[in-house]
Amino acid sequence: MLYKELAEIYEKLESTSKRLEKTYHISEFLKKIDIQETEKILLLLQGKIYPVWEENEIGVASKLMVKAINQATGISIKEIENEWKKTGDLGDVALNLFKKKKQSSLFKKQLTLSKVFDNLRNVSEFEGKGTVEKKLQLISELLIHASPKEARYIVRTIIGDLRVGIGTGSIRDAIVWAYFEKEFNLNYDSGKIELEEEDRKRYNEFIEKIQHAYDLTNEFAVVIKTIKKKGINGLNDISLEAGRPLNVMLYQKVKDIEEAFEVVGRPAAFEFKYDGFRLQIHKTNNNIILFTRRLENVTIQFPEVVNYVKENVKASSCILDAEAVGYDPKTGKYLPFQSISQRIKRKYEVHNMAKQFPVEINIFDILFYNGKSLLKEPFKKRRQIIEKIVSEKQKKIVLAKQIITDKVEVADKFYKESLAHGEEGVMAKSLDAIYKPGYRIGYGVKIKPVMEPLDLVIIQAEYGEGKRSGWLTSYTLACWNNNKEKLLEIGKVSTGLKELDSEGISFAQITKLLAPLITSSKGKIVKVKPEIVIEVNYEEIQKSVNYNSGYALRFPRFSRLRQEKPVNEINTVEDVKRLYEMQRSRNK
Numbered sequence: 001m002l003y004k005e006l007a008e009i010y011e012k013l014e015s016t017s018k019r020l021e022k023t024y025h026i027s028e029f030l031k032k033i034d035i036q037e038t039e040k041i042l043l044l045l046q047g048k049i050y051p052v053w054e055e056n057e058i059g060v061a062s063k064l065m066v067k068a069i070n071q072a073t074g075i076s077i078k079e080i081e082n083e084w085k086k087t088g089d090l091g092d093v094a095l096n097l098f099k100k101k102k103q104s105s106l107f108k109k110q111l112t113l114s115k116v117f118d119n120l121r122n123v124s125e126f127e128g129k130g131t132v133e134k135k136l137q138l139i140s141e142l143l144i145h146a147s148p149k150e151a152r153y154i155v156r157t158i159i160g161d162l163r164v165g166i167g168t169g170s171i172r173d174a175i176v177w178a179y180f181e182k183e184f185n186l187n188y189d190s191g192k193i194e195l196e197e198e199d200r201k202r203y204n205e206f207i208e209k210i211q212h213a214y215d216l217t218n219e220f221a222v223v224i225k226t227i228k229k230k231g232i233n234g235l236n237d238i239s240l241e242a243g244r245p246l247n248v249m250l251y252q253k254v255k256d257i258e259e260a261f262e263v264v265g266r267p268a269a270f271e272f273k274y275d276g277f278r279l280q281i282h283k284t285n286n287n288i289i290l291f292t293r294r295l296e297n298v299t300i301q302f303p304e305v306v307n308y309v310k311e312n313v314k315a316s317s318c319i320l321d322a323e324a325v326g327y328d329p330k331t332g333k334y335l336p337f338q339s340i341s342q343r344i345k346r347k348y349e350v351h352n353m354a355k356q357f358p359v360e361i362n363i364f365d366i367l368f369y370n371g372k373s374l375l376k377e378p379f380k381k382r383r384q385i386i387e388k389i390v391s392e393k394q395k396k397i398v399l400a401k402q403i404i405t406d407k408v409e410v411a412d413k414f415y416k417e418s419l420a421h422g423e424e425g426v427m428a429k430s431l432d433a434i435y436k437p438g439y440r441i442g443y444g445v446k447i448k449p450v451m452e453p454l455d456l457v458i459i460q461a462e463y464g465e466g467k468r469s470g471w472l473t474s475y476t477l478a479c480w481n482n483n484k485e486k487l488l489e490i491g492k493v494s495t496g497l498k499e500l501d502s503e504g505i506s507f508a509q510i511t512k513l514l515a516p517l518i519t520s521s522k523g524k525i526v527k528v529k530p531e532i533v534i535e536v537n538y539e540e541i542q543k544s545v546n547y548n549s550g551y552a553l554r555f556p557r558f559s560r561l562r563q564e565k566p567v568n569e570i571n572t573v574e575d576v577k578r579l580y581e582m583q584r585s586r587n588k
């Protein structure tokens with residue numbers, strides 16, 4: 001396939017904000033793809049060159065990109081930067097400058113999609129001496145042959161900011177539209193799809209099957225290839241594999257124990273809710289791989305955990321769901337997530353870090369055991385299996401503390417015990433429920449005290465004044481719209497951060513995290529790639545015309561970094577609305 005065809009679909013997606021229209025464009029595109037190229041196409045379509053769980057990134061900052069544009073066009077760096085300041089988008093800069101250049105350059109050959117993909121992979125694989133030059137050369141090679149439109153999207157893909165608004169939900173739906181069009185008599189003309197009730201039901205079943213297969217594999221290419229070879233029922237054969245991460249099950253929040261029983265049934269299991277970060281542990285004999293909730297591979301960062309699992313988990317293969325909790329090596333006291341979060345990114349001196357910031361693994365679920373999926377087994381059976389195969393070692397590897405009860409008073413007492421122990425709250429889990437990857441459904445719920453803080457992502461930041469002038473000190477925050485395809489602004493936060501590193505999370509630390517994510521700057525304001533998720537407390541949610549979410553936070557205050565939380569899972573405007581309404585009914 002030519003890269004041109006992909007550039008065209010990007011452009012179509014960018015030109016509309018309507019979900020159905022996007023789905024339609026993707027489905028027309030999917031009809032054309034060649035099975036051999038499915039992986040490459042599906043990754044590029046989402047602005048990526050690696051599946052989510054692979055550690056590699058393209059690793060090219062905007063500054064280097066400016067240089068590559070300079071090399072490919074001969075236009076001065078100054079002019080490129082001026083243009084960048086005006087538009088705020090390096091992709092558009094490339095589009096405009098390449099249009100100007102067009103007459104003078106010679107387009108020798110058309111870029112194929114594979115050529116773009118392979119060059120970008122090569123760019124990501126260079127490390128060490130002379131790397132920058134080699135990267136520049138590979139990027140320039142692409143840009144020299146690119147049309148203005150192609151240049152725009154190559155640039156955006158490289159800096160990791162595709163800006164076409166494509167969500168996994170639209171790709172999932174588009175798969176049904178593309179490959180089962182006749183099955184449902186899907187006819188998209190007027191911007192609406194109309195289905196008879198019977199068809200609608202089956203259509204939803206197809207969507208669910210595809211979503212499930214995606215949650216198990218995190219790769220649309222696997223899903224599409226299976227459908228093409230074996231039809232929709234072929235998806236039933238996709239199973240778990242130790243080594244390939246799956247999306248974790250999520251938990252709804254309820255207000256108290258009574259509501260917990262209403263959702264999960266009676267009796268129910270109650271467990272301490274630990275304040276650490278989620279770890280998905282994959283074991284095949286002595287090969288252990290650890291993934292975070294964002295499906296990042298963190299095996300290297302936690303060598304001691306690898307050993308705990310090797311020594312204390314009896315299974316030829318398994319996938320465990322667990323929470324890693326930090327503790328003070330001197331006093332043994334448990335610490336909030338914040339204090340161990342630095343370990344997630346640190347890839348050197350890992351043994352030292354393990355001594356300074358040790359973690360205890362609290363196992364609370366098992367999804368795969370000795371070659372068989374346990375997703376369809378009831379929770380009580382899964383718990384029995386972990387009780388059987390894990391030999392508990394305090395401060396190393398233990399099972400989540402659990403009771404089973406049908407009494408509110410007993411559960412309440414356990415909840416208080418958990419809080420007194422310094423935990424965040426409790427989880428209540430249905431004893432008979434299966435494990436549904438990627439879903440936030442009522443198979444388990446969480447109960448925490450406080451007014452729910454919001455998890456939001458930083459999309460823009462501003463440099464401070466005076467002695468704070470070297471730091472980004474005010475952060476514009478966003479939540480998702482309802483279908484998670486667009487980030488909506490909801491306010492700015494600058495309190496809650498410290499000036500000194502020794503006092504807690506500081507402006508300098510946040511500035512350091514944001515610096516490599518800057519995509520454009522105008523005066524003191526920089527736009528950043530939406531990656532840094534923070535938890536924000538506030539006094540009240542108000543309606544507002546100042547932000548495109550329609551809401552603003554009164555007295556927002558930074559409470560902690562949530563590096564373990566994927567951007568995909570931050571709060572939506574629907575959550576904000578619910579909290580807004582809850583607060584109104586409480587104030588009445």
Ligand code: AMP
Binds near residue numbers: 271272277364
């Ligand atoms: P939240 O991050 O507030 O949405 O709460 C859900 C998270 O709590 C899960 O993703 C786990 O990382 C964590 N957690 C802590 N203890 C447990 C437990 N016993 N069972 C399930 N999840 C737990």
